[in-house]
Every structure is written in structure tokens, then in C-alpha cells.
Amino acid sequence: GAVVSQHPSRVICKSGTSVKIECRSLDFQATTMFWYRQFPKQSLMLMATSNEGSKATYEQGVEKDKFLINHASLTLSTLTVTSAHPEDSSFYICSARFSSGAGELFFGEGSRLTVL
Amino acid sequence: AQTVTQSQPEMSVQEAETVTLSCTYDTSESDYYLFWYKQPPSRQMILVIRQEAYKQQNATENRFSVNFQKAAKSFSLKISDSQLGDAAMYFCAYRSAIRAGKSTFGDGTTLTVKP
Numbered sequence: 001g002a003v004v005s006q007h008p009s010r011v012i013c014k015s016g017t018s019v020k021i022e023c024r025s026l027d028f029q030a031t032t033m034f035w036y037r038q039f040p041k042q043s044l045m046l047m048a049t050s051n052e053g054s055k056a057t058y059e060q061g062v063e064k065d066k067f068l069i070n071h072a073s074l075t076l077s078t079l080t081v082t083s084a085h086p087e088d089s090s091f092y093i094c095s096a097r098f099s100s101g102a103g104e105l106f107f108g109e110g111s112r113l114t115v116l
Numbered sequence: 117a118q119t120v121t122q123s124q125p126e127m128s129v130q131e132a133e134t135v136t137l138s139c140t141y142d143t144s145e146s147d148y149y150l151f152w153y154k155q156p157p158s159r160q161m162i163l164v165i166r167q168e169a170y171k172q173q174n175a176t177e178n179r180f181s182v183n184f185q186k187a188a189k190s191f192s193l194k195i196s197d198s199q200l201g202d203a204a205m206y207f208c209a210y211r212s213a214i215r216a217g218k219s220t221f222g223d224g225t226t227l228t229v230k231p
Contacts, residue, residue, distance in 0.1 A: 093161070095161075103149060104163045
């Protein structure tokens with residue numbers, strides 16, 4: 001299967017700072033990537049769809065200015081949590097899929113964000 | 117809008133035994149894809165198995181197989197000869213083949229494998 005790499009796996013930051021999480025498709029080009037947030041023992045909550053070369057599509061209730069998504073190339077999407085607060089602490093996951101076919105998702109390892 | 121329902125928040129199985137995880141979905145579309153994903157304690161999700169709705173034959177991947185009932189909108193996952201490494205949270209997911217876009221996930225089922 002395809003490989004998606006996500007970094008950092010863990011990050012601790014102070015309240016008010018910004019944190020950037022990277023998601024890379026290592027062996028295929030991903031025109032579309034997805035960003036999720038996951039709370040313990042719960043399902044994935046889709047935050048936004050990241051489209052290469054265009055603006056991300058955010059789900060209802062997700063603050064665009066707080067969760068900045070950039071998909072500058074076919075292999076890299078980034079999520080920046082701006083002015084992070086303790087309530088932003090969570091597990092963030094990215095995924096990517098091929099542009100054709102069934103569209104199964106390939107997931108990154110996830111990033112555990114802790115805001116102090 | 118499509119919905120995916122996993123009615124079993126938790127399941128347990130004895131090692132080497134068989135377990136079935138349930139999934140139902142609601143859609144008005146006829147062409148779509150269904151998936152089962154596994155999220156082990158390490159947290160990285162991986163694809164377990166997929167099913168194209170136009171295929172009548174149930175998908176199989178080694179010890180994993182599905183029972184796809186299109187009319188009933190049911191898509192259960194059967195794990196045979198359960199192993200300790202099967203312990204994980206399992207998510208059922210739906211994706212439209214017509215309106216290609218995001219996948220819809222169920223709430224997940226946590227599977228415990230007892231030695």
C-alpha cells in the first residue's frame with residue numbers, strides 16, 4: 001500500500017503559540033488529503049479537505065483562521081494550529097488517497113498535540 | 117446524507133475464535149465503496165478490506181472477510197482465527213463512487229482479543 005508520513009508525532013506547546021503539522025505522501029501523488037481530529041475512543045472527525053493548488057474545504061464548525069491548511073504540492077499538506085489553546089489539545093490525523101479507483105484512504109501516523 | 121452505523125461499541129473474542137463486527141449504512145445511491153479500517157493501539161489506521169457495491173461477491177483478505185448485503189445495507193466484517201494483533205478499534209466507512217469526495221465513518225468498534 002501507499003505510505004503517508006505525518007510529523008511530528010508528538011508536540012507540546014505553550015498556549016498562544018502556533019504549531020505546524022506536516023503530512024506527506026511518500027510514494028504517490030495526492031491531489032486530495034484530509035485532516036481529522038480524534039478524541040479518545042471516538043471516531044474521526046473530519047476537519048477539512050485539502051486540495052492541491054487550491055483552498056481547503058472546511059467542515060461546518062471548523063474555524064478556518066485557527067486551523068490553517070496548505071497543500072502546496074502533490075505530496076505535502078500542512079495543518080497549522082494558530083494561537084493554540086488547551087482545548088485544541090487532541091490527536092490530529094491526516095490521510096491521502098489516489099486520484100482514481102475506490103478511494104481507499106492511507107493514513108499518517110497521527111500527531112498528538114498538547115497545549116499547556 | 118450518508119450515515120454509517122456501528123452498533124457495537126465493544127466486542128471481545130477468544131484467541132483463535134471467530135468474531136463478526138456489524139455495520140449498516142444509509143444511502144440512496146447505487147454505486148459506492150465500503151471499507152473497514154483498523155486502528156491499533158499505535159494509532160495509525162490501516163485499510164483492512166474494501167468492497168465495491170457493484171460486486172456481488174464478498175471481499176476476502178486472508179482471515180478477514182465481509183458479508184455484504186446491498187439490499188439490507190449491511191456490511192459486516194468477519195475475523196477468523198483471531199490473533200492478539202487483531203486487537204484494535206475498527207471503523208466501517210462509506211464513500212460515494214458518483215460524488216467522489218470524503219468518506220463517512222462509523223463510530224467504531226473496539227475489539228479485545230483474549231489469550
